Amino acid sequence: MSRLTRLNAAVGTIDASNAFTPRTTVGLAGFSAALTGTPLCIGADKVTGRIFYVGSTYLQWSDDAGATKSANKSLPAAITDVTSVAYLVRFAGYYWLGGYDATASRYKIYRSTIPTSGDFGWAEVLTLTQGSGGIGTSMDCDDKYLYVGEYADPSGLTPKLWAITLADAAGAGTNWVTKWTGASTRHIHTIACDPYLPGHLWLAGGDGQGFEILRSTDYGATWLTVATDANSQVVQISFTPDYVYGACDTADVTAWVWDKASWTKRSAAKNWHYNIPVPGGLGSRYLTDVTLVAPSTLQSPTGNFTSNDIGRRVLDEARYTTAGRVRTGAYIKTVNSATEVVLTAPVNAAHASTGASKVTVMGDRWYHGAFYGIVDPATGIYYCVAHDTSNYGNKYGLFYCPRPGDDLRLLTSEVYGGQCMRIAGGYLHSHQWRVPLLSQSAV
The missing domain is CATH 2.130.10.10 (YVTN repeat-like/Quinoprotein amine dehydrogenase)
Structure with missing residues (x-):
């Protein structure tokens, strides 16, 4: 046939x-x-x-x-x-x-x-x-x-x-x-x-x-x-x-x-x-003035967060060390204001990092799956x-x-x-x- x-x-x-x-x-x-x-x-x-x-x-x-x-x-x-x-x-x-x-x-x-x-x-x-x-x-x-x-x-x-x-x-x-x-x-x-x-x-x-x-x-x-x-x-x-x-x-x-x-x-x-490429996709940005508040809040005076940031992954510069507090794979779930967002994963409280953290808010890429x-x-x-x-x-x-x-x-x-x-x-x-x-x- x-x-x-x-x-x-x-x-x-x-x-x-x-x-x-x-x-x-x-x-x-x-x-x-x-x-x-x-x-x-x-x-x-x-x-x-x-x-x-x-x-x-x-x-x-x-x-x-x-x-x-x-x-x-x-x-x-x-x-x-x-x-x-x-x-x-x-x-x-x-x-x-x-x-x-x-x-x-x-x-x-x-x-x-x-x-x-x-x-x-x-x-x-x-x-x-x-x-x-x-x-x-x-x-x-x-x-x-x-x-x-x-x-x-x-x-x-x-x-x-x-x-x-x-x-x-x-x-x-x-x-x-x-x-x-x-x-x-x-x-x-x-x-x-x-x-x-x-x-x-x-x-x-x-x-x-x-x-x-x-x-x-x-x-x-x-x-x-x-x-x-x-x-x-x-x-x-x-x-x-x-x-x-x-x-x-x-x-x-x-x-x-x-x-x-x-x-x-x-x-x-x-x-x-x-x-x-994602049509009209935004690039990544590096924030050096981040404060993390348990359970899952991220604050940055220079964040300039908008609804377009929902879904963007956040990478902690210290993620491979005991100082890293943003869990691997976390992304922005909610934008509260231009200076505050809520992440999908809780801040790693076991890592006793103090002061400002440095993170990268990733730019637009298609999800891997x-x-x-x-x-x-x-x-x-x-x-x-x-x-x-x-x-x-x-x-x-x-x-x-x-x-x-x-x-x-x-x-x-x-x-x-x-x-x-x-x-x-x-x-x-x-x-x-x-x-x-x-x-x-x-x-």
């Missing part, structure tokens, strides 16, 4: 909406202004193309690729932290959604019938055994199972991969089994089903312990080890007929790609997004996003790579964007971004 035949068999006829030339971000017109919380794309119906969004206290959907939205729809009543809602999936004639129940201190899975125009009717069907507060767990499905991966923070909680069969999901929806348990993995970052190879699924976990990428060829009955090194840590996995892409949460590489013919791993692009990314299976173009300066920056960069081993390029940078990426209706959806897909002829 030819590559094109296999591609069309898996994704259907490639629709003309994929043929866009590079252009600036297309915003979610009229949507962001109506929200009191953060609008976030959390999934797409693989049957109808319906796209789902979560707002501050509600859900919405779009049946026209994000051009218009439905009226507000209900979340499960127990979910009060919408940042924990990251996936909505269609399986066995139902919609499935996960979210954190703060009262029970557990992440839960809910099921609803598929509404045409009315509201959802959510019913709880699974309580996960591990806490995953504030961070959405992963969810995907194939032709036989719906899979749910526990994020399971803090570390040492042995996260599980849960699954339910098509028949059980169409029935009561409560007969779940475990397909894998991470004896040494901190949490599961993603579970992803390969639509071109039935029964093939990939699992990735890590963050400080148990770095693992695993794949199964038999619906999770057995597992093959793909990688166990920290440099292979990925957060989102996507597929074409010939390749598997992993968006990296690590330094030195933007994404890994595996060739299905040989299962050889290599960098998806020639370059690293970190080294691509572009850990959300997806490949367009119709064109083979890979897309990914990264914050500027840190994983708490002021804006996002959207990057693309035309084909494996090509140059990675910046498409646009905006205040809005990021989060897990979806492709539906000829558009790339990520947080508030709704970006026309590119054609190979355009890149």
